[in-house]
Amino acid sequence: MGIIEKDIIIIGAGPSGLVCAIEAAKQNLDLLVLEKGLLVNSIYNFPTNMTFFSTSEVLEIGNIPFISHSDKPSRKEALEYYRRVSTAYNLDIRYRQTVKSVEKKHFKFEIKTQDQTYHCQYVIVATGYYDTPNLLKVNGEDLPKVKHYYDDAHPYIGQNVAVVGAANSACDVALETYYKGAHVTMVIKDDSIYEKVKYWIKPNIENRIKEGSIKAIFKSQIKEIYSDRILVDTPDGEQEIANDYVLAMTGYRPDYKFLKHIGITLDPEDHVPVFDEQTLESNIKQLYIAGVILAGDNTSKLFIENTRHHGKQIITDIKQKISANYA
Ligand SMILES: Cc1cc2nc3c(=O)[nH]c(=O)nc-3n(C[C@H](O)[C@H](O)[C@H](O)COP(=O)(O)OP(=O)(O)OC[C@H]3O[C@@H](n4cnc5c(N)ncnc54)[C@H](O)[C@@H]3O)c2cc1C
Numbered sequence: 001m002g003i004i005e006k007d008i009i010i011i012g013a014g015p016s017g018l019v020c021a022i023e024a025a026k027q028n029l030d031l032l033v034l035e036k037g038l039l040v041n042s043i044y045n046f047p048t049n050m051t052f053f054s055t056s057e058v059l060e061i062g063n064i065p066f067i068s069h070s071d072k073p074s075r076k077e078a079l080e081y082y083r084r085v086s087t088a089y090n091l092d093i094r095y096r097q098t099v100k101s102v103e104k105k106h107f108k109f110e111i112k113t114q115d116q117t118y119h120c121q122y123v124i125v126a127t128g129y130y131d132t133p134n135l136l137k138v139n140g141e142d143l144p145k146v147k148h149y150y151d152d153a154h155p156y157i158g159q160n161v162a163v164v165g166a167a168n169s170a171c172d173v174a175l176e177t178y179y180k181g182a183h184v185t186m187v188i189k190d191d192s193i194y195e196k197v198k199y200w201i202k203p204n205i206e207n208r209i210k211e212g213s214i215k216a217i218f219k220s221q222i223k224e225i226y227s228d229r230i231l232v233d234t235p236d237g238e239q240e241i242a243n244d245y246v247l248a249m250t251g252y253r254p255d256y257k258f259l260k261h262i263g264i265t266l267d268p269e270d271h272v273p274v275f276d277e278q279t280l281e282s283n284i285k286q287l288y289i290a291g292v293i294l295a296g297d298n299t300s301k302l303f304i305e306n307t308r309h310h311g312k313q314i315i316t317d318i319k320q321k322i323s324a325n326y327a
Contacts (some may be wrong), residue, residue: 001116006032008318009111009120013039015061015088015304016291017126018082019311021091022062027319032120033091034113034305036098040082042130043075046153049176050075053168053198058305060124060224064088079236099127102262104284106151125262125282127255129299136164146246153180159244162187162230164222167194167300170249171205177247178214184215184239187232222246254293258262264289272296281316286321288314 008024010017013035024031038044052059056066056073064085068077081112093121097113102123104110107257111118133148135141150169150323158176163174165212166188184208192207208214217234224231256271265283274283282289288309295302 004029004032004116006063006118007120008032008116008124009109009219010033010124010126011102011111012126012128012291013093014042014126014128014291015040015059015082016128017124018086018091019257019308020124020126020290020314021311022085022089023311023315024318025089026313029318029322030316031092032098033093033119034097034099034111034118035095038095039086039093040079042128043078043082044280045130045149047150047172047176047322048075048138050172052078054303054305056085056166059264061085062089062140067313082159099115099286101285102303104263109287111298112210121286123287124290124314125259125264125287125293127293129254129292131303132255133248136222136248136250138222138224140310143225143227144247145227146225148248148250150247150249153182154178156180156182156245159183160242161185161245161247162222162249163243163247163249165251166190166192166197167199167249168197169251171197172314173247173249174214175201175205175208178208184214186214187220187222187230188216188218189221226279246278249261249297253297253299259293262287267296270296270298272298280314281317288317290314
């Protein structure tokens with residue numbers, strides 16, 4: 001196929017990419033979304049039974065009401081909602097298009113995926129963080145029993161499971177697997193459950209730990225993983241614990257290698273990209289950043305709720321630039 005030309009190309013069909021696409025569509029701009037996986041790929045890969053911590057109202061985009069059965073929607077409801085949003089706006093999304101490079105050539109950007117070249121005037125990068133887990137960086141992490149993504153509890157019934165971490169996802173996973181019959185040990189590097197764990201989860205996990213139904217080893221870290229056990233560094237010395245699965249719920253981070261590769265400058269300390277607060281334009285003229293990647297390492301600071309306005313900010317600036325070019 002020949003080169004595909006568009007005014008605006010958005011990389012990523014998560015909530016942020018969709019918001020940008022909707023705003024561009026509202027302005028009758030010629031847009032295309034390139035997505036390496038599926039529509040809202042990250043949400044699709046969230047735990048099967050997860051419930052959002054936000055109410056459905058604050059996850060709404062494009063002025064389309066999000067109706068859920070209880071105050072906080074489930075993953076399944078969110079998938080249905082974002083599917084309806086994308087069809088309502090008839091967005092042009094090309095799936096299975098993994099962006100490998102973005103290069104400015106003369107006055108245009110050239111974007112290459114695994115099998116196609118695209119040209120455009122404006123690029124919006126909205127690639128999220130869910131594809132790059134924070135690794136434990138210990139021997140044995142590459143064993144198949146170590147998971148950085150949790151799906152559902154069934155595989156862990158009756159097994160010795162180590163859950164690493166103490167934030168929302170780790171607490172959710174520890175509780176869900178325990179209630180389904182796993183023998184759960186939490187390995188936590190600090191001396192308590194993370195203080196900002198949601199108020200409806202925190203007392204539950206703390207009480208399960210107190211009564212001993214979920215074991216927790218605080219101020220500890222996994223040192224090595226073997227097929228049948230783990231070696232844990234604890235304040236009382238090294239401990240060997242029988243183990244069938246390690247569920248490393250240690251968070252995710254944007255793909256910094258990709259961002260640097262396309263020329264975005266990142267802060268050397270916290271990897272926050274260089275961007276204009278008002279327009280979200282990066283250090284590269286006419287290349288914008290949307291969504292959670294703007295937070296760098298501080299991924300818990302930005303989420304769907306507080307990034308829904310990014311699309312408007314970016315498209316307002318693009319519209320002004322286009323008008324200035326025609327003036
Ligand atoms: C378990 C969990 C629960 C959460 N609950 C809430 C909540 O209750 N409320 C809330 O507001 N937020 C919540 N969040 C956070 C929220 O999911 C994220 O903030 C949101 O998904 C970020 O949207 P995004 O569009 O920036 O990134 P993403 O949703 O991650 O979308 C990025 C997209 O880009 C695609 N992509 C990546 N690289 C490429 C490439 N090279 N080429 C093409 N496509 C690419 C990905 O496949 C993906 O579809 C939760 C997160 C988790 C993990």
